[in-house]
Amino acid sequence: SEASAAKASSFLPKKDRYARLTSNENPFGPSASAKKALKAAIDDSFLYPREYRQKLIGLIAEEEGVSEDHILLGAGSSELLHAAARVYGGANGKVLSADPTYTSLVRSAEMMGSEWVKIPLDKNFDHDLATMEYKVKPDISLVYLVNPNNPTGKIMTGEEIISFCNTVSSKVPVFVDEAYWDYMENPKGSTTTACIKNGANVIVARTFSKVHAFAGLRVGYCIAQPEVIEKLTKEGPRNTLSGPSMSAATASLVDYDFIKYSVQMNNEGKSFVYDVLKKTGHDYFPSHTNFILFPIAMDYADFKQKMLDKGVGIKSMNVAGQDYCRVSMGKMEDLEMFADAFQKVIGTTFR
Numbered sequence: 001s002e003a004s005a006a007k008a009s010s011f012l013p014k015k016d017r018y019a020r021l022t023s024n025e026n027p028f029g030p031s032a033s034a035k036k037a038l039k040a041a042i043d044d045s046f047l048y049p050r051e052y053r054q055k056l057i058g059l060i061a062e063e064e065g066v067s068e069d070h071i072l073l074g075a076g077s078s079e080l081l082h083a084a085a086r087v088y089g090g091a092n093g094k095v096l097s098a099d100p101t102y103t104s105l106v107r108s109a110e111m112m113g114s115e116w117v118k119i120p121l122d123k124n125f126d127h128d129l130a131t132m133e134y135k136v137k138p139d140i141s142l143v144y145l146v147n148p149n150n151p152t153g154k155i156m157t158g159e160e161i162i163s164f165c166n167t168v169s170s171k172v173p174v175f176v177d178e179a180y181w182d183y184m185e186n187p188k189g190s191t192t193t194a195c196i197k198n199g200a201n202v203i204v205a206r207t208f209s210k211v212h213a214f215a216g217l218r219v220g221y222c223i224a225q226p227e228v229i230e231k232l233t234k235e236g237p238r239n240t241l242s243g244p245s246m247s248a249a250t251a252s253l254v255d256y257d258f259i260k261y262s263v264q265m266n267n268e269g270k271s272f273v274y275d276v277l278k279k280t281g282h283d284y285f286p287s288h289t290n291f292i293l294f295p296i297a298m299d300y301a302d303f304k305q306k307m308l309d310k311g312v313g314i315k316s317m318n319v320a321g322q323d324y325c326r327v328s329m330g331k332m333e334d335l336e337m338f339a340d341a342f343q344k345v346i347g348t349t350f351r
């Protein structure tokens with residue numbers, strides 16, 4: 001009935017405006033093509049979604065230039081990060097990564113008894129690849145890289161990361177989380193799938209949650225050597241994705257116009273926020289993602305609460321004694337709210 005449908009659908013506060021700039025989502029989608037495919041597949045929802053899965057895996061394999069046994073789907077890339085933590089974490093595991101970075105995989109591994117070997121980012125907030133390489137000893141069970149990195153929005157260039165992966169993966173497996181890959185200026189030249197094609201033990205994770213705007217639909221995939229895919233499958237996702245979401249992903253993956261549009265809207269948002277930060281005398285890290293990290297002169301928790309009181313959700317943190325705000329891009333009306341709240345909270349007005 002209408003009433004039971006309404007019960008399931010309305011969870012966002014409708015009355016007061018809230019700018020949700022916390023979670024690096026993409027408010028400009030899903031694409032029209034994805035929504036059309038999603039709706040069309042709803043009528044098939046009583047069927048197990050084998051055909052939808054085959055179609056999506058086939059298309060990813062084609063796009064990436066690998067055979068289908070190199071691909072594993074997950075309900076978001078989170079499920080694949082968790083599977084990797086199960087395979088390479090555990091009681092005797094040692095997972096090496098930069099710090100700060102996205103911590104989902106390392107936290108999962110820690111929960112299973114692994115040690116997290118943290119290599120601090122350098123003074124420019126770049127990966128310290130030389131130290132990371134030096135610290136890779138035989139007892140390291142997995143190296144985890146995030147490119148572009150979260151929360152910094154900074155990148156390792158294709159050349160840097162491919163060279164690192166080629167060297168290090170001969171000793172231990174390297175997991176490269178490419179969640180924000182689509183936002184890079186040169187995605188094809190920056191992905192470490194090149195290493196996989198040359199036989200290296202590299203695992204690349206991608207997600208539809210960012211540029212494709214599927215955070216709620218939950219579709220991700222990873223690319224790895226077939227024997228690694230087998231191991232991850234044993235410990236992880238088996239038939240966890242829904243037919244409609246896989247159908248929508250199949251449409252979105254090759255909707256290049258939509259990807260271009262998403263990237264463009266994101267760039268417009270970033271220009272706007274950069275401008276706000278410049279006018280208020282703030283430094284920032286030029287971002288290769290859909291969020292911007294910048295230092296603030298206020299306690300991070302205090303700042304977050306004060307922004308929230310003005311209806312603006314952001315993420316904040318302290319790294320090595322310095323407080324930072326990480327603001328996700330949103331629609332222009334949300335970024336305007338951010339700009340207004342920000343000026344009030346820091347007590348500087350420029351308009």
Ligand code: PLP
Pocket residue numbers: 023024075076077078079102146150177179180206207208209215219220
């Ligand atoms: N990897 C990185 C670097 C992320 O920032 C996120 C989410 O923000 C994820 C993975 C997980 O995303 P999902 O499970 O939606 O694919």
